[in-house]
Amino acid sequence: MKVKLINYTPEPEKTVAAAAYTCHSKECAEIDEMNDEKIRKIIRATRSSGHHSVMEHAGFTFAVDGISRACTHQLVRHRIASFSQQSQRYVNLGEPDYVIPETVEKKNETRKTFEKTMKDVWDTYKRLVKNGIPDEDARYVLPNAAKTSIVITMNARELYYFFSLRCCNRAQWEIRDMANKMLKQVKRVAPVLFEEAGPRCKQLGYCPEMESCGLMPRKKDVLKEGK
Amino acid sequence: MKVKLINYTPEPEKTVAAAAYTCHSKECAEIDEMNDEKIRKIIRATRSSGHHSVMEHAGFTFAVDGISRACTHQLVRHRIASFSQQSQRYVNLGEPDYVIPETVEKKNETRKTFEKTMKDVWDTYKRLVKNGIPDEDARYVLPNAAKTSIVITMNARELYYFFSLRCCNRAQWEIRDMANKMLKQVKRVAPVLFEEAGPRCKQLGYCPEMESCGLMPRKKDVLKEGK
Amino acid sequence: MKVKLINYTPEPEKTVAAAAYTCHSKECAEIDEMNDEKIRKIIRATRSSGHHSVMEHAGFTFAVDGISRACTHQLVRHRIASFSQQSQRYVNLGEPDYVIPETVEKKNETRKTFEKTMKDVWDTYKRLVKNGIPDEDARYVLPNAAKTSIVITMNARELYYFFSLRCCNRAQWEIRDMANKMLKQVKRVAPVLFEEAGPRCKQLGYCPEMESCGLMPRKKDVLKEGK
Amino acid sequence: MKVKLINYTPEPEKTVAAAAYTCHSKECAEIDEMNDEKIRKIIRATRSSGHHSVMEHAGFTFAVDGISRACTHQLVRHRIASFSQQSQRYVNLGEPDYVIPETVEKKNETRKTFEKTMKDVWDTYKRLVKNGIPDEDARYVLPNAAKTSIVITMNARELYYFFSLRCCNRAQWEIRDMANKMLKQVKRVAPVLFEEAGPRCKQLGYCPEMESCGLMPRKKDVLKEGK
Structure with missing residues (x-):
C-alpha cells in the first residue's frame, strides 16, 4: 500500500485559527495576523471546548495505491469525504494484482492455496474478456483482494473522526494501516491541529469498545457511574 | 435480486405538501388539512419551480437481498443515504452464492468457466477458514459477484437524484435493475411525488450523456445554442 | 413555542433492530420477526458498541411554531437534517409577533423598552411596505426576535447528536427548550431508542465543557489521566 | 460587502484532473504529470459527461464581511459547506452597523425611516445590555439587517451548484451579489474549472424558472415535448 498526501489547504493551522477567531470578533480575521503562539492557543481552546466545526476549513487530499477493494468498500462508507x-x-x-492478508501469507500452505486461486481467477477474467464478455461483467469474478487506486479528500474534522474509528486496534487491519499512514503525514504538516488525533480512547480517556485492546x-x- | 420497500414515512405526499405549504404560510400547515387535489397542486408547483428540498421530509427504506458486492460498492457511494x-x-x-451477469450466463462456455471458478473460490474460502484463517481475512478471495444483503434508507429528493443517474440505460445493469425495482415500488405508494422520477433525460428534456441510448x-x- | 412531532417512520425501533440484525445475518431481517425483547437487546448492544449508523433508518418530523429567527439561524446550522x-x-x-427572552420580560423596565421597540419596528415595516418597498426588503428591519415556523426532519442518529449539544444546560435557552420538547416526544414513541439521549455528559460519563453546570x-x- | 478568497487547494485544476485521471488508470495520477492542455481536456470531458464528483477535491475558502444576517440565514442553508x-x-x-437595501436607500423618505429605526433599535440594544441583560438576549432586538462576518469553505462541485442557484437574476439581491463576487474570484484562480459556472440556465440551455428574467x-x- 502506498499512501501519499498530495495536496492540502495551505497553512491549514493558520486557516483554522483565523476561522475560529472570526466567531468572536467584529470582523473576519486576517490569516496573516496569526502567529505560532496565537494559533496554538486558539486551536487548543477551540478543540477542548468542543467547537470542532472550524477544523472543516482545512482539507487534505491523499492518493492511495495498492489497497484491496475489500478495504475501499469499507472506506467509501465515510460520507463526509470525496473519493x-x-x-x-x-x-x-x-x-493478477492483489493484497494478501498477513495471516494467510505467513503460513506456507494457506499462502500457496491463496496464490493459486488468485492465478486461476485472473485466468478466468482474461478468458471471459477474450470470449467477448465486457470488462464490466468479467470483473464479477475478481476478488475482494484485487488492488485498486483511490484519491481521497477529507477535511480535518472528518479526519479526526476517521482516525478515531480506524486507528483503533480493533479496526480491520488494512484500513487501520492506511489510517495510520494518513495520520503520520497530516501530523507532519499540521502538528498542532492533529496533536490529539488517533483512536477514540485517546480523546475519551477510556475505551468505549465492549472488549478493550488494553491500551486504555x-x-x-x-467511571463510578459507568455502564 | 429481491427488493422490498419495508417502511416509509406515513402519508408521504401529505407530509411533503404540508412542509411546502409552511414556507408560504403564517403557521406550520396541519398534515390533515391537505386533500388530494391540494396535495397534487402543491407538489407539482413546488417541483416545477425547482424547490426540491421539501421532498426530503419523506423517507423510504428498502431491504435488498441477492445483489453482488460489485453493485453495493457502487451503491454506497451515494452519500445522502443510510446503509x-x-x-x-x-x-x-x-x-457459493453469487450473481452471474447475463452476458456470461447466456453462453454455455463462459457460464461454465464462471461457475467452475466460483466453486473453486468458495472451496479456497472454506479451506482457509478451516486452516484457522479468520473469516475477515479469508473473505479476501471472495469475488465481486458474491451476494450480499443491504438495508437502504433515502429521502424522496435523493431518490429522485438516484433514479436520474441509475435508471439511465447507460447505467451499469445490476444497479439499474435495482433502481427500477425501487422506483416501481415508491410510485405505488407516492404516485404524484414520483411521477417525473426516472432517468435524467426525462426531467431535462434531452439526453445529457456523450452518447445517447436513443430514448431522448x-x-x-x-438546443440551438447547445454545446 | 409549539413543538409537535407530526410524523415518523412507523415502528422505528423494529426498523432499527431489523437493520442492525441484517449486518450479522445471511439475509435482510424481516421487521415483523422482531419482538420486544429482541428489539431491546439488539438496540442496546448496537448502541453500546458504538455502531450508531443503524439508527439512521428511523426518521422523525416536527412542526415548530413560534420560535424566533435568532433560534432558527442556529438550528439550520445542523446539516444532517431537512428544514x-x-x-x-x-x-x-x-x-408584531415576537419572542421575548425571560431575562428581558421579568423586569418591568426592560420589558417595556423591548415591547416599545418591537412596536416601532413593525410600524416601520408596515410603512415601508406601504411605500412600495417589497416584503423581501422591508423585512431587513425585522428583529431576530420575530417569530417563525419551521418543519424539521432528522433521523434518530442525528437527533442523538442534536440532543447531546442542545439539551446541555449551557446551550442557548431557546434552542434548549425546543430540544427538550422534541426529546420528550420522541421518547414517547421510541423509548428504548432514545433512552440514553440527552446532554453529552450523560453519554460520556463526564462534562466535556470548560465550565460544568454541575450536573456531572x-x-x-x-479520569486520572484526564487533561 | 467585502468578499475575499483567502485560501484554496493549491493548483486546483491539476488536482481535479489528476483525480479524474485516476478513475481510468492503473495507478493514481501524479499531479505534476498534468500539463495545461491535458488538464483542459480532462476537465472538459469530465464535466460534459456529468462526472462532477472529481471537482470535490478542490476546496475554496472565503472571508465575507458586511453582509446582513438576513443573507447569512439563507446562506447557511447550504449543507455541503463549512461556515x-x-x-x-x-x-x-x-x-449601529447594518445593510440597507437599495430599494429603501434610493428614496429619501424610506431611507430616513429605516435609519431612524436602526438608531432606535441599537439604542434599545445598548440600554438592555446596560440594564444587565446578557448580550445573547439583548440581541433579540437586533434586525435582520445587522452586519455580520462569516468564513465559508465549499468545494468546486458545491460552488457550481451554489452559483447555479444564487447567480440567477431571480435570486435575492444580497446573496446574488455575494455569489457573483465569489464567482469572479474563483474564475481568476481556476478559469477552466469554473468556465461554465453561473446561473442554472447557462448549464441547462434554458430557464427552469416559472417566470424567466429573459436571459435565456x-x-x-x-423543447417540443417540454412542460
Whole structure:
C-alpha cells in the first residue's frame, strides 16, 4: 500500500485559527495576523471546548495505491469525504494484482492455496474478456483482494473522526494501516491541529469498545457511574 | 435480486405538501388539512419551480437481498443515504452464492468457466477458514459477484437524484435493475411525488450523456445554442 | 413555542433492530420477526458498541411554531437534517409577533423598552411596505426576535447528536427548550431508542465543557489521566 | 460587502484532473504529470459527461464581511459547506452597523425611516445590555439587517451548484451579489474549472424558472415535448 498526501489547504493551522477567531470578533480575521503562539492557543481552546466545526476549513487530499477493494468498500462508507476511485468497469485489469492478508501469507500452505486461486481467477477474467464478455461483467469474478487506486479528500474534522474509528486496534487491519499512514503525514504538516488525533480512547480517556485492546481502561472501570 | 420497500414515512405526499405549504404560510400547515387535489397542486408547483428540498421530509427504506458486492460498492457511494450491510467480517459465507451477469450466463462456455471458478473460490474460502484463517481475512478471495444483503434508507429528493443517474440505460445493469425495482415500488405508494422520477433525460428534456441510448434526443440537437 | 412531532417512520425501533440484525445475518431481517425483547437487546448492544449508523433508518418530523429567527439561524446550522421554513421573502408579516427572552420580560423596565421597540419596528415595516418597498426588503428591519415556523426532519442518529449539544444546560435557552420538547416526544414513541439521549455528559460519563453546570463531574476530575 | 478568497487547494485544476485521471488508470495520477492542455481536456470531458464528483477535491475558502444576517440565514442553508460565523451571543455589537437595501436607500423618505429605526433599535440594544441583560438576549432586538462576518469553505462541485442557484437574476439581491463576487474570484484562480459556472440556465440551455428574467428562453419554448 502506498499512501501519499498530495495536496492540502495551505497553512491549514493558520486557516483554522483565523476561522475560529472570526466567531468572536467584529470582523473576519486576517490569516496573516496569526502567529505560532496565537494559533496554538486558539486551536487548543477551540478543540477542548468542543467547537470542532472550524477544523472543516482545512482539507487534505491523499492518493492511495495498492489497497484491496475489500478495504475501499469499507472506506467509501465515510460520507463526509470525496473519493475518485479506479473503475473496474472501464479499466482492464490484465494481470493478477492483489493484497494478501498477513495471516494467510505467513503460513506456507494457506499462502500457496491463496496464490493459486488468485492465478486461476485472473485466468478466468482474461478468458471471459477474450470470449467477448465486457470488462464490466468479467470483473464479477475478481476478488475482494484485487488492488485498486483511490484519491481521497477529507477535511480535518472528518479526519479526526476517521482516525478515531480506524486507528483503533480493533479496526480491520488494512484500513487501520492506511489510517495510520494518513495520520503520520497530516501530523507532519499540521502538528498542532492533529496533536490529539488517533483512536477514540485517546480523546475519551477510556475505551468505549465492549472488549478493550488494553491500551486504555474500559469506561466502566474508570467511571463510578459507568455502564 | 429481491427488493422490498419495508417502511416509509406515513402519508408521504401529505407530509411533503404540508412542509411546502409552511414556507408560504403564517403557521406550520396541519398534515390533515391537505386533500388530494391540494396535495397534487402543491407538489407539482413546488417541483416545477425547482424547490426540491421539501421532498426530503419523506423517507423510504428498502431491504435488498441477492445483489453482488460489485453493485453495493457502487451503491454506497451515494452519500445522502443510510446503509446497513451484511458484514463479511462477521458473517461466514459457507456456500457459493453469487450473481452471474447475463452476458456470461447466456453462453454455455463462459457460464461454465464462471461457475467452475466460483466453486473453486468458495472451496479456497472454506479451506482457509478451516486452516484457522479468520473469516475477515479469508473473505479476501471472495469475488465481486458474491451476494450480499443491504438495508437502504433515502429521502424522496435523493431518490429522485438516484433514479436520474441509475435508471439511465447507460447505467451499469445490476444497479439499474435495482433502481427500477425501487422506483416501481415508491410510485405505488407516492404516485404524484414520483411521477417525473426516472432517468435524467426525462426531467431535462434531452439526453445529457456523450452518447445517447436513443430514448431522448441529445442536448446539442435540441438546443440551438447547445454545446 | 409549539413543538409537535407530526410524523415518523412507523415502528422505528423494529426498523432499527431489523437493520442492525441484517449486518450479522445471511439475509435482510424481516421487521415483523422482531419482538420486544429482541428489539431491546439488539438496540442496546448496537448502541453500546458504538455502531450508531443503524439508527439512521428511523426518521422523525416536527412542526415548530413560534420560535424566533435568532433560534432558527442556529438550528439550520445542523446539516444532517431537512428544514422547510416560513419565508420572510414571500410571507407578509403584518403584525408584531415576537419572542421575548425571560431575562428581558421579568423586569418591568426592560420589558417595556423591548415591547416599545418591537412596536416601532413593525410600524416601520408596515410603512415601508406601504411605500412600495417589497416584503423581501422591508423585512431587513425585522428583529431576530420575530417569530417563525419551521418543519424539521432528522433521523434518530442525528437527533442523538442534536440532543447531546442542545439539551446541555449551557446551550442557548431557546434552542434548549425546543430540544427538550422534541426529546420528550420522541421518547414517547421510541423509548428504548432514545433512552440514553440527552446532554453529552450523560453519554460520556463526564462534562466535556470548560465550565460544568454541575450536573456531572468534569473530565479531569473523573479520569486520572484526564487533561 | 467585502468578499475575499483567502485560501484554496493549491493548483486546483491539476488536482481535479489528476483525480479524474485516476478513475481510468492503473495507478493514481501524479499531479505534476498534468500539463495545461491535458488538464483542459480532462476537465472538459469530465464535466460534459456529468462526472462532477472529481471537482470535490478542490476546496475554496472565503472571508465575507458586511453582509446582513438576513443573507447569512439563507446562506447557511447550504449543507455541503463549512461556515464559521461571528456570534451575536459572544460579541457585543455596540454601534449601529447594518445593510440597507437599495430599494429603501434610493428614496429619501424610506431611507430616513429605516435609519431612524436602526438608531432606535441599537439604542434599545445598548440600554438592555446596560440594564444587565446578557448580550445573547439583548440581541433579540437586533434586525435582520445587522452586519455580520462569516468564513465559508465549499468545494468546486458545491460552488457550481451554489452559483447555479444564487447567480440567477431571480435570486435575492444580497446573496446574488455575494455569489457573483465569489464567482469572479474563483474564475481568476481556476478559469477552466469554473468556465461554465453561473446561473442554472447557462448549464441547462434554458430557464427552469416559472417566470424567466429573459436571459435565456424558457424550457417549454425550447423543447417540443417540454412542460
